Structures are given as structure tokens and as C-alpha cells.
Amino acid sequence: MNRIDRLSAILIQLQGKKIVKAAEIAERFDISLRTVYRDVRALQEAGVPIGAEAGTGYYLVEGYHLPPVMFSREEAAALLTGEKLMANLSDHSNKKEFSNAMQKIKAVLRGSEKDFLESLEDNIAVVSRRPPVGDEFPNRFLSDIQHALGKQLIMELDYFALHNETLTKRSVEPIGIIYMSGYWHLIAWCRLRHGYRDFRMDRIKNVAVSADPYDKTRHITLKEYTDRYGDYESKAHVVKIRFPKAFGRRIGDQKFYYGLVEEQTVGECLEMTFLAPCLEWFGRWLLLWGAAPEIVTPVELTEKMQLLATEIKQHYL
Template structure:
């Protein structure tokens, strides 16, 4: 048998001991896997630590208790670390249902782990923090839309809901074939085909109410492309041109809540950035963190919004 990674070899070792009608000696196992007896002893000890009921007869060899099934969860510490980061991210969301589901998953995973790995997971739980400010800055609220929409996407079912457009200050009833759920730093969006508009549209989950999943099944387009849907949606908004100081280059690119279309140096200190954004009020607020390190070139509407915001900020610090 060709060389296997230790985890894969141990899984095959369990299967081999289960399927064998007779016990197998350490030498027989070593010969079958092409490793030393010392490696087999180490593997058997590891399996015992993972609560696999390995049995041993000094005259006949090794086996496992009859009727034993492979545990559904056998993780490495690296895999557990990845799981904990993912669960902590979900628990940082403002949707109470998502948070509770993540806690439920964490409890179930811990229940199926051996003591050593459970202790490792508990240590990670207490020492791995995803954005600590989210715990203080957002009140947990009832949700459910995320789960219903994700299920509808998986089952390719059309959904109906009431949508409140804050930009247009109007509420409409929508019928949509949901394609994608996308997380943008502080909120979830759904991208799908709107039956009313006759085109792909972008919807903010916080603005969706009275959601229901219909029995109508839709077909995903043959040319389905997630990246194209995210960055080429018909309502991505106006083109924005900015000049940013090179000193904020890294922070700007790491946190900009949209895709950068063009990024080029215009001098030794200034970079020209082109992007599209559908909510100029939000972008205007977001840009404020970079103070005078960002200069808006266009559109004129954003330039004016920036002037108005700076004016309001300056007035807010004047003494009463």
C-alpha cells in the first residue's frame, strides 16, 4: 500500500480491523501499510485516545469491538481551529437565530470529541475573538430570513417578500429567484432574479419582511457566475472616483465595501481609485474615517454630500 497521511492511514486501519474476520498482528498491519511496527503501535494508541475500542489479544493480535461504528467526527487540532473561527464569526452576527444555531453546533461538536480535543476547543473558544466590538455595538434581534433564503437557494425555490427601499423610501412586494447570499462587512445581501423588474437585483436582508418560500422551482442560469452576479449587478450604483493618499493604501483596500474597478498611481503620493456603489450616503460616512487622506473627484453628488457631512461634523463640536 502506498504511503498515506497519518489521518488517512488511521481511518483505513479502523476499517481494516472492522472488516477482518480474524485479529491482525502489528507486523501484519505494518506490512499492509508499508510502515514500521512502531508506527502501527503509535496509530493504535492514538485511536484508543480517540475512544476507538481497540482490543488486543497477546497471541492473536488486534481488533475492534464488534458492532463499533466509526465516529462521525474525527478532527485534527488545525481543523478544530478552523471550525472555531467559523463558529465565532457566525456568533458575532446580529441575527439571534444564527447565533443560537452556531452555539448548538458548537455544543454538538464538543459532545462528540475526546477529552483532549474538547479541552483544546474550549481553550480556543475563550481565546479566539472575532471583532469584540460587535458584542457591544449590536443588539441581537430575531431573524430567520437568512436560513429561509439559504434553504430556498439550495432547493431552487422562488421566494416572496415585502421590501423596504430606504434609498427610495418605498415599500413593495417582491417575487424573486434567489441565487446568492453575500456578506458585506456588517450586513447580508441577497442577489436574485426579480420577477417584477425582469432582471437580477440586490436586496439587503435587514430590509426584507414577510418572507415566504413558494413551491415554484426555478432553474439556475446556464451561465451562472457568482463573481459576475456580485460585481456586475444592474444596481451596483454610480461610478465613484477617488484620490487617496498612499499612506492609507493598505487599510483602504482591506476594508472598502465594494470591488475596486481601477487602481493606479497618479503621483508618488496619490492613487486614483475607481469603483461603483449604490448607497452614496453610506460610502460618504465610511470615507470619513480616512479624514483628509481621501479626496472625492466624482460624482458631484458625493462631493456635495461630503461637504455637507463635514459641515455638520464641524458644527457638532462647536460649544453650545
């Protein structure tokens, strides 16, 4: 990137954030801090009102705005790809907002870029294996949660927990959101459980964002949470189960809720592969199907089922 393009990009970066640290600029453009200082000085000498706070970073003086940004063909294509992803991987609230934003972006494109996007529109597809969400779970709270995160406000949730199939009311202090294994997850400090909890957003029946703020400094960051509790997929157990084909309809969408990642026909059976974070939780669901399932792997699940079956037998003796 030549210096003129870099100066323009730095100006756009400054307009996109209240305070930008010199280290952020250096990392983005792979330049030294000394070069950052020279570039900022050049912008200031050109009449751009850039302020600086010692030990904090740079900022654009209130009221200064760039003219409308023009996008390159490659940037426009990347945005179209993002729109396709959002349409399939977001919830109802964000789909609408992103679609509105894309309409504004397309409005400022040059005619050739608009033609290019129209020709590309039907040639990009995102296929999701995620099952449809029932009416009882609206799946439209991502925008509300983002608002609570940005303003650091306490939220009240009506949450349906899969492991015990109960609906509980939770008062939470959100620390972040994660997209994982086909679903959005809210990570928050739960006042009921007095600990950090992972709430899958498609299991939330209702959200109310209060006017009461919480102290963000009392909590770990989202990165600290993922470093401490993350790497979900590598910690999950790979489980292979074979069901008689006749059970396919009876199981229905439940298989998705328990972590289905693959399904194939093997002889007269349906072989389903799951990522299960907890073998006991998965095993208790498997008990619903009696002697029909055949555990292919892992051995630990077979041992867990033997213990669960023994527990039930002793209970009813």
C-alpha cells in the same frame, strides 16, 4: 500527507457530497488524476462500496457510513474560530443552528481537545462595527433563504429600499448569498424589476418561501454574477465628510446604512469615511443635513451636490 491519511480524507470527502468529481479530489490534494484513480481503486479493493458514473464522478453506495469523525486539536480550534465568527457575522437563525452543530461536534471530541477548547474559548473575540438591527427588521431569514436556494424555490420578500425609503413586495428567484462590507446580501432575479438585484438581508422585513420551484438553468451562477457585477469595494467611492460634533447623535445609526468604515475626531468636527456605491444616492442623503457637512473628498461629490442644489432651487422658483 501520506497515502493512508489521504485515502481516509478522500473517503470523508465522498461521504460529504452526493457526487464527487475526480478533478475535485485531484485539486484538493494536489495530485494527478491517475493517482486519484489508483486511490479510489484501493478503497474499492478494501471493501468500500464506491460507485462511478462515467463523465460525472464517484459516489458512496446508499446506506454506507463512516464511523464518527474525530477532530485534531487544530481542526477543533478552527471550528471554535468559526463559531465566534458566526456569532457576530451571521443572522439570528444561523447563529442558533451553528451553535447546535458545535455542541454535537464538541460531544465527539476527546477529553484533551475539550479541555483545550475551554481554555481557548475566552481568548478569541470578533468585534463587529455593525449597528444593532431594529425590531422592525428581524434579521433571521438566512436559514430560510438557504432552504430556498437549496430547493430552488421562489421567495416572496417585504423589502425596504434605502435609496428611496420605500417598502415593496418582491417575488424573487434566488441565485446566491454574499457576505460583503459587514452585511449578508441575497442575490436574486427580481420578477418585479425583471433583472438581477442585490437585497441586503437586514433590510428584509418578512420572507415567505413558496412551494413553487423555478428553473435554475435560466439564470447565471453566483460566480458569473460576481464576475459581472462584483468587485464592490473597488467600485465604491471613498467619501470623507466632516460634521460638527453636535451632529453625531442626530445622525445616529444612519451613518452605518450609508457605508461608514471609519470615524475620527478632527478638531471640533467628526470626520467620517464612507464607501459609497453611488454618489448621487449618497448626495441626496447629505442634503438632509443642510450646510453643516464639509466634503473633504472626492471633488466629484462636491460637483454632484452643486447639481442637486441647483435642481432643488429651480424646482422651488
